[in-house]
Amino acid sequence: MGDGSPSDRMLGKGGINRSPGEGFSGMGRGHVMPVEDSSSSVSRRSWVSLVLLLVFQTQNAFNDNFVRFVVMGLAMAAAAGSMVGDNIEFILATMITTPFILLAPVAGYLSDRFSKRDVLLGCLFLQLALFFLLAAAVAMRSVELAVFGFFLLAVQSTLFSPAKLGILKELVGSRRLGFANGLMSMLTMVGILAGMWVAGQWFDFLLAKYNAANGEAPDNAWRAALIPMLGAGAASIFAIVLGFAVQRTPSHPDEPFSKTVPVRHFVHLRQLFADRTLRYTALFTTFYWFIANFLGLEFVQFAKELYPEAGKAGRMSATASMLFAIGGGLMVGSTMVSILSRHRIRISFAPLGGIGMALGLFGIGSIPPASPGWYLSLGFLGFASGFYVVPLNAWIQDQARDDHRARVISALNLMTSFSGVLAIVCGIVLKQAGLNASMQVLLFGPAMLLVTWMLHRFLRHNAPSS
Numbered sequence: 121m122g123d124g125s126p127s128d129r130m131l132g133k134g135g136i137n138r139s140p141g142e143g144f145s146g147m148g149r150g151h152v153m154p155v156e157d158s159s160s161s162v163s164r165r166s167w168v169s170l171v172l173l174l175v176f177q178t179q180n181a182f183n184d185n186f187v188r189f190v191v192m193g194l195a196m197a198a199a200a201g202s203m204v205g206d207n208i209e210f211i212l213a214t215m216i217t218t219p220f221i222l223l224a225p226v227a228g229y230l231s232d233r234f235s236k237r238d239v240l241l242g243c244l245f246l247q248l249a250l251f252f253l254l255a256a257a258v259a260m261r262s263v264e265l266a267v268f269g270f271f272l273l274a275v276q277s278t279l280f281s282p283a284k285l286g287i288l289k290e291l292v293g294s295r296r297l298g299f300a301n302g303l304m305s306m307l308t309m310v311g312i313l314a315g316m317w318v319a320g321q322w323f324d325f326l327l328a329k330y331n332a333a334n335g336e337a338p339d340n341a342w343r344a345a346l347i348p349m350l351g352a353g354a355a356s357i358f359a360i361v362l363g364f365a366v367q368r369t370p371s372h373p374d375e376p377f378s379k380t381v382p383v384r385h386f387v388h389l390r391q392l393f394a395d396r397t398l399r400y401t402a403l404f405t406t407f408y409w410f411i412a413n414f415l416g417l418e419f420v421q422f423a424k425e426l427y428p429e430a431g432k433a434g435r436m437s438a439t440a441s442m443l444f445a446i447g448g449g450l451m452v453g454s455t456m457v458s459i460l461s462r463h464r465i466r467i468s469f470a471p472l473g474g475i476g477m478a479l480g481l482f483g484i485g486s487i488p489p490a491s492p493g494w495y496l497s498l499g500f501l502g503f504a505s506g507f508y509v510v511p512l513n514a515w516i517q518d519q520a521r522d523d524h525r526a527r528v529i530s531a532l533n534l535m536t537s538f539s540g541v542l543a544i545v546c547g548i549v550l551k552q553a554g555l556n557a558s559m560q561v562l563l564f565g566p567a568m569l570l571v572t573w574m575l576h577r578f579l580r581h582n583a584p585s586s
Contacts, residue, residue, distance in 0.1 A: 302458020
């Protein structure tokens with residue numbers, strides 16, 4: 121349902137005019153690119169920039185999840201029986217959420233202060249450098265260095281997220297924002313799924329090959345990880361080339377840096393929570409990411425139950441197949457919502473998506489794992505997720521002030537990152553309680569129905585007709 125990070129946000133139309141002291145809502149101040157009204161057109165240059173942005177942000181999502189799966193498979197096979205090897209899914213999940221919690225205000229400030237194109241380009245160069253570090257970690261046979269390299273890649277994603285989302289309105293304006301974000305959400309999922317599937321298949325294929333040739337040994341996992349890591353690193357050069365071709369967006373020199381910027385988490389959250397619509401929409405969105413983060417961990421548990429021997433191939437391919445099924449459904453759902461939202465946000469779709477998500481959770485928890493019906497439940501859950509989260513993200517982000525939009529995204533990232541921490545804690549507690557993966561998932565069906573009912577009541581009194 122996601123990359124473990126809150127990266128597929130959506131933007132839509134319609135702002136609420138407020139004074140600066142009343143939070144993020146309203147039209148922006150400062151030197152920003154004029155936003156088109158509903159009758160204006162988007163230049164060809166902007167459309168080309170949008171296409172290039174969508175391509176390299178997809179590649180960035182691919183790399184994040186590719187590295188995650190290679191490091192996870194490596195640790196399970198090469199460090200089996202150790203604390204790192206037996207709990208690598210929880211460790212990597214922590215590595216994903218920690219940078220968002222610590223650096224969300226800095227990431228938001230950078231995208232508000234400097235040209236978002238330049239921030240994106242800097243992140244792409246950082247990504248290339250980190251692949252050198254990861255390849256060195258594999259060559260040195262250091263699990264700890266590989267985990268640290270993945271943590272730095274998560275830092276890069278923290279800086280990348282508000283810039284890639286905030287630049288959309290500057291490229292295509294308000295009227296086409298829902299459409300552009302639907303495409304970004306769908307293509308982000310393409311990158312996530314492709315990264316996990318390619319990494320899982322490639323790593324398991326090489327591990328099985330080396331096990332057959334040399335017998336099962338930890339060194340086989342290291343050999344199986346090196347070639348994929350080098351290949352993904354080389355491909356990241358292509359993203360840098362595309363980044364240079366994106367048109368440069370305005371900077372905001374009236375946003376000075378101060379020593380309080382790194383600790384503005386609560387300021388950003390207070391400003392977001394000051395607006396009732398933003399507050400509740402952010403909470404409903406955060407619950408979605410809690411479910412998504414929890415399921416990402418549970419799929420590893422399902423794979424461990426299906427393939428109990430750590431040294432043999434199979435776990436990563438199985439996990440990738442599960443995520444591919446749910447992500448494929450999300451791609452279809454997000455694309456459909458994007459098409460239906462060409463001219464306005466369809467916020468009324470969100471409760472319908474919530475009901476579908478609850479049904480999918482009940483199916484995953486009650487049907488035997490890896491059966492056709494079980495995979496069908498995964499796909500249906502993903503499909504319904506698109507109808508739930510896409511309209512919510514579109515509604516919250518377009519109402520942000522133009523010069524503070526990245527900080528709204530940053531504050532929301534902070535909330536969804538805390539949801540990731542909560543998902544990790546829940547996963548550990550439920551695992552220690554002796555519940556298998558199916559029983560754990562089944563617990564969240566009723567919770568999803570309750571949240572959907574609350575969302576329906578909220579939208580009935582606060583949302584425009586759509």
